[in-house]
Amino acid sequence: MTYDNPPIEATVAELKPRMKNITITFKIIEIGAEREVSSRRDYTTHRVADAKVGDATGTVQVPLWDDVLDEVQPGETYTLTNGYTGLFRGNLRLNIGRYGQLVVADEPIEEVNMDVDMSLEEHEDQRRSRRDYRGGGYRGGRSGGYGGRRRF
Numbered sequence: 001m002t003y004d005n006p007p008i009e010a011t012v013a014e015l016k017p018r019m020k021n022i023t024i025t026f027k028i029i030e031i032g033a034e035r036e037v038s039s040r041r042d043y044t045t046h047r048v049a050d051a052k053v054g055d056a057t058g059t060v061q062v063p064l065w066d067d068v069l070d071e072v073q074p075g076e077t078y079t080l081t082n083g084y085t086g087l088f089r090g091n092l093r094l095n096i097g098r099y100g101q102l103v104v105a106d107e108p109i110e111e112v113n114m115d116v117d118m119s120l121e122e123h124e125d126q127r128r129s130r131r132d133y134r135g136g137g138y139r140g141g142r143s144g145g146y147g148g149r150r151r152f
Contacts, residue, residue: 005020005021006021007021007022007023007081007082008020008021008022008023009022009023009024010022010023010024011024011055011056011057011058012024012026012053012054012055012057012058012059012060012094012116012118013057013058013113013116013118014057015060015085015092015094015118016085016092017085017086017087017092018084018085018086019084019085020084021082021083021084022080022082022083022084022085022094023079023080023081023082023083024055024079024080024083024094025055025077025078025079025080025105025109026053026054026055026060026062026077026078026080026094026109027053027054027055027075027076027077027078027108027109027112028051028052028053028072028073028074028075028076028077028078029051029052029053029054029059029074029112029114030051030052030074031049031050031051031064031069031072031074032049032050032051032052033049034047034048034049034069035047035048035049036048046065046066047065047066047069048063048064048065048066048069049063049064049069050062050063050064051063051064051072051074053094054109054112054113054114055109055112055113056109056111056112056113057113057116058113058115058116058117058118059112059113059114059116059117059118059119060092060093060094060117060118060119061088061091061092061093061094061119062093062094062095062096063088063093063095063096064096065096068096068102071102072102076104076108077104077105077107077108077109078102078103078104078105079102079103079104079105079106080094080096080100080101080102081100081101081103082097082099082100082101083095083096083097083100084097084100090122091119091120091121091122092118092119092121093119
């Protein structure tokens with residue numbers, strides 16, 4: 001069984017939650033205020049800023065982390081390979097991620113459709129909360145998983 005997903009070439013308007021291995025070209029419209037956040041995993045501090053990016057089909061938010069913040073410029077066009085989408089507080093985000101690669105695009109995007117903002121639409125996260133799982137199996141909130149009564 002393979003877990004490799006074939007690359008998906010997409011436009012901004014085609015983005016949906018939980019897409020993986022996306023190749024997309026976009027223009028950076030603006031970069032928001034930079035802030036510092038601490039990693040829950042190793043407690044290191046990181047710099048992050050949300051960028052509004054777009055193409056002829058719409059716009060979407062992209063969090064820019066650490067060194068990427070220093071490498072990109074508003075008004076420039078970039079191609080992202082191996083990106084993915086996710087939800088942050090119920091809103092769609094396009095993520096570069098650890099394995100994504102961002103390079104200056106061969107051709108600039110001149111026109112951006114500012115009327116379609118894919119990050120404004122609220123999405124419901126269809127995954128179960130991690131709190132629902134205990135020891136690898138769902139127990140329904142009661143010990144033994146059978147309404148608290150042992151059955152032999």
